[in-house]
Amino acid sequence: MPDGRASHAKSPVFYEWYDRKPDMKHQTHYCPGCGHGVAHKLVAEAVTDLGIQDQTIFVSSVGCSVFGYYYFDLGNVQAAHGRGPAVATGLRRANPDSIVIAYQGDGDLAAIGMAEIIHAANRGEKIAVIFINNATYGMTGGQMAPTTPVGQVATTAPWGRRASTDGHPIHVAELLATLQAPVYIERVALNDNRNVMRARKAVRKALEIQTRQAGFALVEILSACPTTWKLTPPDAQAFIAEALVPVFPLRVFKDAETTAPGDDAVPVRPVAEALDIAAEPGWARKGRAGSPRTLGIKVAGFGGQGVLLLGQILAEAGLREGMEVSWLPSYGPEMRSGSAHCHVCLAHDCIGSPLVSHPDILIAMNNTSLRKFAASVPAAGTILYNGHTPPADFPACEAGIVCVPASEIADRIGAAKAANVVMLGALLAETGCLPEDTVTAVLDRAVKSPELVAMNRRALEAGRCVIASAPPR
Amino acid sequence: MLHLCKGNVAVVKAAVLAGCRAFYGYPITPASEITEAAALYLPQVGGTFLQAESEIAAINMVYGAAAAGQRVMTASSGPGISLMQEGISYCAGAELPCVIVDVARGGPGLGNLAPEQGDYFAMVKGGGHGNYRNFVLAPASAQEMADLTILAFTLADRYRNPAVVLADAFVGQMMEPVRLDPRETAAPEKSWAVRGTADTRRNLVNSFYLDPDQLEARVRRLDAKYRSAEMVEARSETYQAAGAEILLIGYGIVARVLRSAVEQLRTLGVRAGLFRPITLWPYPSAALRQAARGCHLVMVVELSTGQMVEDVRLTLNGTLPVEFYGRVGGNVPTTEEIVDQVVRCLAAATV
Numbered sequence: 001m002p003d004g005r006a007s008h009a010k011s012p013v014f015y016e017w018y019d020r021k022p023d024m025k026h027q028t029h030y031c032p033g034c035g036h037g038v039a040h041k042l043v044a045e046a047v048t049d050l051g052i053q054d055q056t057i058f059v060s061s062v063g064c065s066v067f068g069y070y071y072f073d074l075g076n077v078q079a080a081h082g083r084g085p086a087v088a089t090g091l092r093r094a095n096p097d098s099i100v101i102a103y104q105g106d107g108d109l110a111a112i113g114m115a116e117i118i119h120a121a122n123r124g125e126k127i128a129v130i131f132i133n134n135a136t137y138g139m140t141g142g143q144m145a146p147t148t149p150v151g152q153v154a155t156t157a158p159w160g161r162r163a164s165t166d167g168h169p170i171h172v173a174e175l176l177a178t179l180q181a182p183v184y185i186e187r188v189a190l191n192d193n194r195n196v197m198r199a200r201k202a203v204r205k206a207l208e209i210q211t212r213q214a215g216f217a218l219v220e221i222l223s224a225c226p227t228t229w230k231l232t233p234p235d236a237q238a239f240i241a242e243a244l245v246p247v248f249p250l251r252v253f254k255d256a257e258t259t260a261p262g263d264d265a266v267p268v269r270p271v272a273e274a275l276d277i278a279a280e281p282g283w284a285r286k287g288r289a290g291s292p293r294t295l296g297i298k299v300a301g302f303g304g305q306g307v308l309l310l311g312q313i314l315a316e317a318g319l320r321e322g323m324e325v326s327w328l329p330s331y332g333p334e335m336r337s338g339s340a341h342c343h344v345c346l347a348h349d350c351i352g353s354p355l356v357s358h359p360d361i362l363i364a365m366n367n368t369s370l371r372k373f374a375a376s377v378p379a380a381g382t383i384l385y386n387g388h389t390p391p392a393d394f395p396a397c398e399a400g401i402v403c404v405p406a407s408e409i410a411d412r413i414g415a416a417k418a419a420n421v422v423m424l425g426a427l428l429a430e431t432g433c434l435p436e437d438t439v440t441a442v443l444d445r446a447v448k449s450p451e452l453v454a455m456n457r458r459a460l461e462a463g464r465c466v467i468a469s470a471p472p473r
Numbered sequence: 474m475l476h477l478c479k480g481n482v483a484v485v486k487a488a489v490l491a492g493c494r495a496f497y498g499y500p501i502t503p504a505s506e507i508t509e510a511a512a513l514y515l516p517q518v519g520g521t522f523l524q525a526e527s528e529i530a531a532i533n534m535v536y537g538a539a540a541a542g543q544r545v546m547t548a549s550s551g552p553g554i555s556l557m558q559e560g561i562s563y564c565a566g567a568e569l570p571c572v573i574v575d576v577a578r579g580g581p582g583l584g585n586l587a588p589e590q591g592d593y594f595a596m597v598k599g600g601g602h603g604n605y606r607n608f609v610l611a612p613a614s615a616q617e618m619a620d621l622t623i624l625a626f627t628l629a630d631r632y633r634n635p636a637v638v639l640a641d642a643f644v645g646q647m648m649e650p651v652r653l654d655p656r657e658t659a660a661p662e663k664s665w666a667v668r669g670t671a672d673t674r675r676n677l678v679n680s681f682y683l684d685p686d687q688l689e690a691r692v693r694r695l696d697a698k699y700r701s702a703e704m705v706e707a708r709s710e711t712y713q714a715a716g717a718e719i720l721l722i723g724y725g726i727v728a729r730v731l732r733s734a735v736e737q738l739r740t741l742g743v744r745a746g747l748f749r750p751i752t753l754w755p756y757p758s759a760a761l762r763q764a765a766r767g768c769h770l771v772m773v774v775e776l777s778t779g780q781m782v783e784d785v786r787l788t789l790n791g792t793l794p795v796e797f798y799g800r801v802g803g804n805v806p807t808t809e810e811i812v813d814q815v816v817r818c819l820a821a822a823t824v
């Protein structure tokens with residue numbers, strides 16, 4: 001059996017000299033009898049045979065194989081513990097012509113990195129994963145791995161793995177084979193020549209799949225760690241056959257290359273068009289004419305009343321008028337409780353705080369918002385309330401309240417969803433804060449169908465009429 | 474020309490214009506619009522968008538894409554940023570340029586979704602393990618969400634280091650007019666990248682140096698890089714700071730409130746000024762010393778129990794009294810609240 005040390009007649013995929021240590025130019029750091037050395041050779045051979053040395057990127061993980069980059073004359077990227085498949089994903093997606101190998105141990109892949117391997121497999125990432133299952137944590141000195149068989153002693157399982165407290169070993173190949181995307185999953189072992197030949201074929205196949213960009217492939221390799229198993233190299237080979245193979249059967253678990261790649265690519269467009277920054281005219285600042293004061297508006301109500309949209313329309317119209325504007329919404333679960341509000345500032349100069357704590361205008365689309373915010377409106381401010389009259393028990397507040405039964409009006413004119421636009425019409429008529437034609441233009445753009453455009457215009461007009469027909473105050 | 478745009482969306486549009494063609498992220502309020510905008514825009518420009526299984530996976534995908542030489546980014550908030558810290562340390566250690574946007578929310582733990590600035594220490598002082606720094610940029614408007622995202626890519630590539638855009642929930646959620654130059658900027662050539670090509674075959678992306686002397690040399694080299702960045706990359710802004718008796722200091726959304734407070738204080742006859750750090754690392758210490766010259770008092774306001782104030786105290790080194798006012802839990806002080814604090818402080822100082 002090969003003992004894991006590199007020989008002089010080695011694959012050109014290995015460096016001629018290893019510069020890890022000046023006095024060990026031909027030697028890897030692996031212990032005698034370690035399976036990693038054999039697995040490395042199988043990878044190197046496959047890369048040579050397939051002629052893919054220039055294209056191949058080797059992602060070394062954290063474990064005894066962390067130094068893969070000292071040996072493989074390939075593009076090399078060292079990944080954090082367990083994250084090889086994520087790193088490989090980033091590499092492969094950046095360069096679809098590259099061939100990416102994630103080489104991982106069982107602690108790396110099946111413990112800390114379980115999420116990454118499952119999801120990379122499930123996405124069908126086009127990578128080859130070489131998974132070294134030695135049933136132990138080699139690098140850190142023989143702690144229990146998720147693959148350690150029940151009864152096997154480890155430094156963190158001094159009485160042997162106990163199923164009652166540690167559960168049973170994880171069968172990675174079987175687990176991943178339940179997923180739809182992977183095209184090839186096989187478990188092999190490095191315990192005798194026959195099995196090494198099988199492993200060679202499997203590794204080669206996993207890489208060959210990558211040359212055709214055919215999908216996710218994983219080879220699980222039962223591999224010796226004589227050092228932490230505390231066995232001689234020959235005894236360690238025997239241990240694989242006697243203790244590991246019965247727990248981890250050697251088989252092809254998935255060979256399903258028929259999965260046709262989905263043709264669901266998104267059409268690519270020029271950048272400015274895709275970002276929507278070229279198609280429509282933008283708006284320019286108009287300098288500092290007009291009142292220097294910032295107009296602060298707060299819009300509040302139930303979620304679903306179009307409170308946030310109403311604020312956005314004001315901000316957009318302000319922008320078209322050459323003003324400085326800001327719109328700050330409530331967001332997140334606060335809205336799930338049913339309430340929503342936003343702060344809008346319209347100004348002719350730079351806006352400091354976008355928070356409107358004392359609104360010049362409060363639009364209260366419901367009773368709760370009126371009660372919550374009315375007291376914050378100064379005497380010179382205006383409150384627009386969605387109702388015929390303020391609630392009977394409503395305490396007097398400094399600002400005047402203008403009652404606009406917007407929901408009712410919207411219902412009456414067959415525009416139930418446009419109570420916010422009715423209110424907008426009333427706001428414009430009451431305060432003249434923005435020109436109506438600009439707001440109309442913004443509204444027209446906010447909806448797609450001509451029916452909705454017409455409905456919004458009706459609602460805006462109805463709101464305006466409420467104010468126009470009100471007795472003088 | 475100007476378009477009304479949400480801060481979180483401006484980040485992605487700017488990133489695309491900066492040549493970013495890969496985004497890996499995991500949803501979290503109040504940063505989710507960044508991930509959603511990336512999902513919408515990146516595939517349309519031939520880029521990669523992937524919703525990762527976790528923030529841990531996301532930052533390691535970023536690591537992979539950055540190793541391949543791509544301009545790449547991710548975005549998250551508090552809990553997700555905590556999960557990314559190991560990966561950010563790896564990026565710094567392996568000298569991989571990438572951009573991370575943190576739209577900060579209330580903490581610790583699950584905290585809440587409202588704005589806070591409690592991530593200052595985590596982003597500015599390290600957060601992950603080892604001797605490294607992040608570039609940290611603090612936008613205060615939707616426009617700056619765009620501009621500083623572009624700057625973050627520039628700095629990340631210039632120094633081969635992670636760059637963080639440290640925003641807060643309000644700056645992220647706010648819509649304001651944003652001007653975007655439709656001309657794309659090009660990423661520099663990255664001869665060190667691992668692309669799976671003949672000419673990059675000998676390249677290695679790595680942060681592992683078992684030999685102490687080798688690692689020390691490496692860390693010293695990183696440190697020299699950070700020192701040189703400190704000399705030239707600090708950025709800040711002042712407002713009415715010349716001749717001010719009291720200097721208010723804050724970043725992000727707080728700086729906006731402070732600007733309004735300065736205006737109100739001036740109408741009350743108080744000569745207040747504002748100093749706003751734009752880079753939190755490197756900290757604009759020289760500019761702060763300059764701005765504070767002639768002041769009697771500085772007052773630091775944060776959405777924290779006192780994090781950036783430590784850098785202000787270090788900078789001023791006892792030369793001026795440094796007052797601190799902080800709100801947490803997602804509360805953002807109003808302009809009136811700040812004015813009140815300043816007036817009270819000045820009164821106490823003159824007793």
Ligand SMILES: Cc1ncc(C[n+]2csc(CCOP(=O)(O)OP(=O)(O)O)c2C)c(N)n1
Nearest residue numbers: 062063064081105106107108136137138139
């Ligand atoms: C986040 C993190 N946790 C723990 C470690 C320590 N560590 C290094 S290697 C390793 C286990 C390696 O075992 P395995 O993946 O099975 O590889 P082997 O050494 O057996 O080849 C651990 C726990 C680490 N480097 N990073």
Ligand code: SF4
Nearest residue numbers: 030031034064138225
């Ligand atoms: S400890 Fe085990 S896995 Fe690690 S090099 Fe030695 S034999 Fe191989």
